[in-house]
Amino acid sequence: MSLDRRSGCPINLSLEVFGDRWSLIILRDMIFGGRRHFRELLNGSMEGIASNILADRLKRLLELGMLTKADDPSHKQKAIYSLTEMAITLVPILAHLGAWGRVWLPVSEELSIRAELLEKGGPPLWDKFMDELRHEHLGMPLDTPADATVRATLQAAYEAVVKRRAPGESTAA
Amino acid sequence: MSLDRRSGCPINLSLEVFGDRWSLIILRDMIFGGRRHFRELLNGSMEGIASNILADRLKRLLELGMLTKADDPSHKQKAIYSLTEMAITLVPILAHLGAWGRVWLPVSEELSIRAELLEKGGPPLWDKFMDELRHEHLGMPLDTPADATVRATLQAAYEAVVKRRAPGESTAA
């Protein structure tokens, strides 16, 4: 995973940033899953990322300016990863990607409810979500503090589908 | 490049489709460059795709249902590749990707003019473009036949930038 600079085309350069199978998965888990630590990303990843790949991609995303890294005051060995504005502005792309996948690919119902809500919410919801992410990761003040965050709303919808489909059973989030 | 089905998440499945460094480049060249033949894609690719990779990706995109392949009546050995609806609906994603790359990555001026116009045109322009692609690749009637196609407009803008930046010189399109 090097940075080729094969051409100055915006689409090509974007692909060189996250044109691989893991970078966007990591960002997805940070954005929608609220994960901030190495172990959270490692164990929480639905697709089962390997630890060396995760370490490599985090380093790469740091170098690219998509993430920042800071010490966790609660634990000397813990590191907290934060999204930068560069990464936060991927939300519309992730929304489109999810919407497209929902139409054309064999998505599972419980995992696509988030994409469905995000698509229905449209740009206003994306803006609200990005505002929340800026607050969470960059320490910026919230434009309009809401009672229920976008992430919590999406998560609740996901859990409702899981519960409906498998009543009485418990499933990992 | 296999099809893992690592999870039913829409974003993950989308990544399994074009989460590599070449698939979207090929589709970009077909959509914005109007390329339909193997050699056009091979020699016209700004990033210099290798012929075996191109062959592999075309096969993959065929299997995924993003492309179809037909004989070219003008030449017994020529094949014409066409976009399917599945691929045409990537236009908004490509537009977003280009817009994001233009903000955050070291794009070249001449190669980003298309992305700029596509972003400024917004969804109405994307719809018009997709309509033209449906006409071109699927044989559907045009909703509102226009004098200048979106692709020609983008191409003209690109060439104007090239001409302005290097007056008197000639550059490959």
Add this chain to the structure above:
DNA sequence: GCAACCGCTTGCGAAATGCAATCGGTATGA
């Protein structure tokens, strides 16, 4: 007849990936 072109394949070295085990250090609880 012959060079240029057609889509595509082959061979091969280099690089990336996936997997499991492990590292040295840190918090936790008995």
Add this chain to the structure above:
DNA sequence: TCATACCGATTGCATTTCGCAAGCGGTTGC
């Protein structure tokens, strides 16, 4: 105090993929 679990990685190794160059049998135009 001491075992245990956890922390962010790193290492070794087998497998897969990539990138490059050359070449394939066949078609076309001059």
